[in-house]
Amino acid sequence: MKILVPLKRVPDSDTKIRVRPDGSGIETDGVKFSINPFDAIAIEEALRIKEKIGAGEIVAVTIGGEECMEQLRGGLAMGADRGVLVRAGNALDPLAIAKLLAAVYRREQPHLVLAGKQAIDDDSNQTGQMLAALLGVGQATFVSKLELIENQSKARCQRETDTGLETVNVKLPAVVTVDLRLNEPRYVTALGIMKAKKKPVEELTPAALGVDAVSRTRVLKLETPRKRQTGVRVKTVDELIDKLRNEAKVI
Numbered sequence: 001m002k003i004l005v006p007l008k009r010v011p012d013s014d015t016k017i018r019v020r021p022d023g024s025g026i027e028t029d030g031v032k033f034s035i036n037p038f039d040a041i042a043i044e045e046a047l048r049i050k051e052k053i054g055a056g057e058i059v060a061v062t063i064g065g066e067e068c069m070e071q072l073r074g075g076l077a078m079g080a081d082r083g084v085l086v087r088a089g090n091a092l093d094p095l096a097i098a099k100l101l102a103a104v105y106r107r108e109q110p111h112l113v114l115a116g117k118q119a120i121d122d123d124s125n126q127t128g129q130m131l132a133a134l135l136g137v138g139q140a141t142f143v144s145k146l147e148l149i150e151n152q153s154k155a156r157c158q159r160e161t162d163t164g165l166e167t168v169n170v171k172l173p174a175v176v177t178v179d180l181r182l183n184e185p186r187y188v189t190a191l192g193i194m195k196a197k198k199k200p201v202e203e204l205t206p207a208a209l210g211v212d213a214v215s216r217t218r219v220l221k222l223e224t225p226r227k228r229q230t231g232v233r234v235k236t237v238d239e240l241i242d243k244l245r246n247e248a249k250v251i
Contacts, residue, residue: 001056001152003046004110005080006101008036009064009071010121023221035071037185038116040078042178044185045146046114047079053152057081061104063088063097069201076196077188083201084108086209093215098130103209105135110173112155117142117177128177138170144181148172 011017012032019026035043043060050056060075061084062068072083086100105113118125132139144165145158152172159166160179170176206213234240244251 001049001053001112001148002108002110003049003056003058004101004105004108004113005039005042005046005058005060005075006113006115006127007039007043007060007062007068007071007075008116008119008121009033009062009068010036010119013037013120019222019224023223025219025222033067033071035074036116036119036121038118038120038178038180039075040116040185041180041182042114042116043075043078043080044183045178046112047186048183049112049146049148050079053148059084059108059110061086061101063092063100065089072201073193073196074188076199076201077192078186079192080199082199085201085203087203087205088213091215091219092213093217094124094126095130095217096213096215098127098134099211100206100209100213101127101131102134103211104204105131107209111152112172113175115175115177117179128175132175135173135175138174139176140168140170140174141177142179143176144179146176146178146182 010033012034015032017026017031046058050058058080059082060072060080062072063086065087069085072085076083084104086104088100113131115128117128128141129139140155140157140159142160143157144160147156149156155170155172155174155176157168157170157176159168234243
């Protein structure tokens, strides 16, 4: 069983984010970066699958510059067997990322792709779905429980939806994106960090993969969310409607 796990370098959820004055991006000075939390959950699930089966290979792949190597090594320290770094300098949109991952997939020929359902920096929630479409394989998204069945030929996935839980079976190979309640990622140990230094990391370029990694979308501007105003109590329905219409201007 070979499992491909994409990783993304994102600002740590506990760090304070400041938007540049011109709105072109975020200030990176003093910002701590980490593995996207949903991607860490995907690695953990891949490790559990490998441990349960007793054999297999987990390949972690990330796309970016040299700065992404820290997060890739973090995935190896958790237990991934080897890494792939696709060097791409510019910020890429989900479609460009999906095309690069599809090229890596064709090189690796994994049985399963486990990915986070979204990244916490842009919240696009598109890459996994686009990857499955480009590859022409099945997909299951927002998965909170995963079980391999029928001699590891299919995956039984429990999905979280707005109306409750849904269980679907998907034939492998497939792309599965994972949700928060799937598992709790393990801590990285000192021994894991030492082992990660010896694990192989292959470096590729979009040109070597035969991919024209060009973004079709671009971010025009970033803005800090407005501070929430203090709530108020209303005495009547008419007063509530008046405030919603004239103050909040939502009706």
